[in-house]
Amino acid sequence: MGSGQREKFDNPVVEWVDSRLPVFTLMQREYGSFPVPKNFNYFWNFGAIAGVMLVTMIVTGIVLAMQYTAHTDLAFDSVERIMRDVNFGWMLRYMHSNGASFFFIAVYIHIFRGMYYGSYKGPRELLWILGVVIFLLMMATAFIGYVLPWGQMSYWGATVITNLFSALPLVGEPIVTWLWGGFSVDNPTLNRFFALHYLLPFVIFAVVFLHVWALHICGSNNPEGIEPKSEQDTVSFHPYYTIKDSFGLLFFLVLYCLFVFFAPDYLGHPDNYIPADPLVTPAHIVPEWYFLPFYAILRAITFEIGIPFTDIVFITAKLGGVIAMFGAIALWFVMPWLDTHPVRSARYRPLYRTFFILLVIDFVALGYIGSQAADAVLFGLPLSVMGLICTAYYFAFFLVILPVLSKKEKVKTLPNSIHDAVLAKNKSHS
Template sequence: MAHESTYVPGTGFERWVDKRLPVIRLGYDSFIDFPTPKNLNYWYTFGGILAIMLVVQIVTGVVLAMHYTAHVEHAFDSVEMIMRDVNYGWLMRYAHANGASMFFIAVYLHIARGLYYGSYKEPREILWGLGVVIFLLMMATAFMGYVLPWGQMSYWGATVITSLASAVPLVGDPIKTLLWGGFSVDNPTLNRFYALHYLMPFLIAGVVILHIWALHVPGNNNPSGVEVQTKKDTVPFHPYYTVKDGFAIVAFMILYAAFVFYMPNVLGHTDNYIGANPLVTPSHIVPEWYFLPFYAMLRAITFDIGIPFTDIVIINSKLGGVLVMLGSILILFVLPWLDRSRVRSMRYRPIAKWWLMIFFADVFLLGWLGGQVAEQPYILISQLATAYYFAYFLIILPVLSVTETPKPLPRSISEAVVADKAGSKKRKSPLGVTAGGTQPAPAE
C-alpha cells in the first residue's frame, strides 16, 4: 500500500545519508510509519515470529558449521563432540534442532491464517506465491539438515527420499546419481547436503525480502477482508504492532525455550541417536514430524495407473506417490485462481469455513497417518484423506465460489472494528446487560 513518506532527517549526518542512500527512510516508511489495518489480531504476528526464527537458525547454524565435520566417518562423532566439548555447544545444537520444529509450527499457523482470511486473493497473488517458494525452500533445507547428524534415521531417510528421484522417467536415475555423487548414499552425498544446507538459509532470507516487499505494495490483508478505504482504517505500524508483535514473539520464545531447556529430544526420533549403519535397516523409517502429512500422501498411492483392460502402465505407484506429494504443495501456487469468491475472509463465508475446518482436521489426520506403519487400515485412511486434501482445492472451493451466499461485508475496516467491539461487549456484559441495554438481569 503506497503512502507518502513522512520521514524527516533529524541530524546533518542523516540528511547526508538520506540524500545519497535513503536506507533510513526506507526502514522508517516500512516498519515505523507504515499504515497498517487497525483490526489485525494475533494470527498476524507469525510473520514477525518467522523472521526472528530465521535469524536464530542462521546464527546457530553458522556456529555449528564451525565445529561440524562433513565426513561419514566423523559426522556423528563431531555432533557428539559439539554437545560435550564445545562451550555452549549443547545449547547451539538444541536451539538449532528445535528451532527447525518451531519454524515449521509458525509457518503452518501462518499458512492456516492465510487460508482462513483469504490472504492469497487479488491483489496478493505474488505475495502468496513467494510464501509458497519460501515453504519449499524450508522443506529442502530441513531435509538436508536432518541428514547431517548421520544417525540411523538420517541415513535411511536420505536413502528413501533421494531414491524417489528415480521414479521420474528418463532423467530420474541421472538425478539420483547426481544427488548421491555415486551409486549409493555416501560421503559425496553428505558433502553435497552440507554445502546446500549451509547456503539455502541465505537464499530463503533473500526471498523473505521479496516477500516483505510484495507485502508492502498492496498492504496487509485483515480479518474482515475489506481493503483500506480511508486513513481512519489504519494505524502506524509503530508502536501499535511493534508492541503487539513483540509480545507474541516473547510468548513464542518461552515455548521455544521450554523445548530447548526441558525436553530438547522429545521431537527427535530415537534411532537418530545411533550412528548410521548401511547394513541395518530401521524397523520403521519416518521423517521429521513436519513432513509426515506429505509422507502419508506419498505412501497412499499404492496402485498403478494405466489403460483399462490392458497391461499398459502409464504411471506406476512410485511415480504416482511422488507426483501426489509434490502436487500437494504446488497446488498452493494456483489457489488464488481456484477460489474465485470475491469475499476473502471465512468470517463471512459460513459454508466454506466449515469445509476449511475439515481440511485442517484432514491435515492433522495425515500427519498422524504418516507416522504409522504402511499397512491396512492406515493405507486406506491415507487414501481417503489424500482424496479430500485435493478435493478441497480442486472441487469444493471452485464450487463454493459460485454457489455460496456470503454474509454481508462491512463497508470499511472501521465499521468492522466497531461491530466486533459491540459484539464483544454484548457477550461479556456482566449481570445480563447487553450492549444496548441498561437493566440488569433479574435475580434467580
C-alpha cells in the first residue's frame, strides 16, 4: 500500500495530502481503475450490499446504544422508551432489527454464490476463509443482539444457546458459569452481552477490511470461473460496477424498507414483546430465522455414540448435536480442500451443479424443520426423521460428494476467455 509509482493530482489540496498519505491514489487504484471481469451477473452485487448493511447496522446500533440501558430491570422498558419517546426511535430500532435479517439475506446469497461459482478455490482460499470468519462473527453478534431487548425469546434463547456449552465433557459446566457470570442467565450476562455486541461489529469491520484486501490481491472470480486473460475480459470498477452495484443495492433496499415500514415485526417473534420471565418457559423456543438451518442440525442428533450393548457413552446426543452444528460451518473452512476439482464454475460442472442445487433445497428444508416443534409431523412423516435425512445430505455433500466429484467429474468445454463467453452469450440472445 502506498509504495510504487504515483500519478500527480491536479487539485493542489488533494495532491498535498496524497503526496504525504496516498489515500486518493489508493482509492483510485482499488475502486477507480481496478480491473474487474466484465461478465458479472447480479449475484455479484451482494458483497457490496452486505457491506452497506454492515454500515447501516453499526450506525443505527450506535444511536440505539445511546438510549438503551443494559440492566435486567430496565432493558425491556428502555427499548419501549426508544419506540415511543425517542425521536424516530421506532425507525432506528426497526431498521436495526430488520437490518439484521437483511444483512443475513445478503450474506447467505453471497456465500451460496461463492459456492456455486467456485469462488473458494485457489487462489482465493484465504479470501473465502475470512468470509467464513465474518459469518461466524455475524452469528455471534446477531445472537447476542437478540438478547438485549430482554424479552421472553431473548432470555430463553440465551439460556438454550449458552447451555450448549455444558455438553462439553468436564469443562462444560464451568464454561457455562463463566459465560453467564453467575449460575443462570442474569444481569451480568446481559451486561457483558451488551459490551460484546458493541465490540463485535468493529471486529467484523476489521475482518471485512482483510476480506476486501485479499479480494483485491487475487481479483474477483466470475460466473465463467476462468481468470481474465486480457484487457478485453475486464472493465474498470468505476463506473461500470459502481453503477451496477448502486442499482442492485437500491433494489435490495426497496425490499428491506418494505419490511422496515410495512411489516416491521413480521420477521420477529411476538414472545419477545413479553418481558423476560425466568419462571415461565415459552411453548416453543425458536431462534431467529437465519439460525434455523443450524438449529435443525443441532436437534437432528438425538442418538448417543458409545460402545454398543454397554452403558459406555463417548458422545451424548447433546454433544453430538453441538458438534454437528459447529461442524456444519467448520466444513466451510476446509471446502477449498474438499473440492479440488480444477474447474470452478458450476456452469461447466453439471453434476456439481445438480448436487449443489439439492444442497440449497436441503438447507431451506432444514430451516423449515428448525422452525417447527421437535415432535412436528409433515405429510405423516415425523420431521425429526426428515431433519436427520437433511443433515445427512448436508454432511454427505461436503464430505463425500465433493471429494468424489473432484476426482471423477467430467466437465463441459470451457470458453477460451471471458470475452468469448460474453460474445457467445450475446449471439445466443440476438
